[in-house]
Amino acid sequence: MGLVELPSKRPQKKRESKKVVWTEQSQAKPDIDSSLAELGSITLKVVTDKAEVTLWNEYVDRHHYLSYKHPIGAALKYFIMSDHPQPQVLGCLLFSASVWHLADRDQWIEWDKKDREKRLNLVINNNRFLIFPWINVPNLASKALALVTKQIRNDWQTAHGYRPVLIETFVDDSQYLGTCY
Structure with a gap:
């Protein structure tokens, strides 16, 4: 009927991924060869602070064989932490x-x-799922997965307003055996 005239379509910006810059913070540290008990308490820290997110992205980009890719949709990042001999990051998780x-x-x-x-x-x-290459601690991967299954429902509720009921994962069997699962 010609009553409404829409404006012309706006050109869309091409979405570009920000390049992750590697800094000294994510460089390999001295090897840690110990038992799980020697690391003290193992915890998972939800990564939300901008500086921590940047560091998490950097660690994964530098040390995970698939590098960092920006997740699509709802997501939650964790640092795997130990408190002995001092607080330290041992790895990263992304859901x-x-x-x-x-x-x-x-x-x-x-x-x-x-x-x-x-x-x-x-x-x-x-x-x-990344345990840093300089971390050689038997059962650490299984411990991190056990911890995340106990806390992710509440963390996801806090971050996204609902509780997931199922976690899935894929293991590249050309790279890993998947025995920690």
Whole structure:
């Protein structure tokens, strides 16, 4: 009817990923060869502060074989920490929104397309798991995963306003055995 005239479409900016700059902070540290008990208390620290996020991104970009990629959707980053002999970061974890369609998962859950559309936000994915290469501590990876399964529901609730019910992960069997799971 010609009653409304829309403006012309605005040109879209090309989305560019910010390059992660490696600094001295993320350089390899002296090797730590010890038992889990010798590290004292192992905890997971949610990474939210801008300086910590920058350092987390830098560690993962520098030391994870897949490097850093900005997560899509809801995400939560952790530092794996120990308190002995002094507070120190031992690694990094990232959980984010799950992939839309995964046949094996969908079959295992036994949901159809409608169920998946309604509940996919309740499934989160462990996108990055990094124990620094200079850390040689048997059972540390399993300990970190055990801790995260106990605290992520509350942390996710705080950050995103709901509680996930399932965590999925993928293990590149050309790189790892996946025995810590």
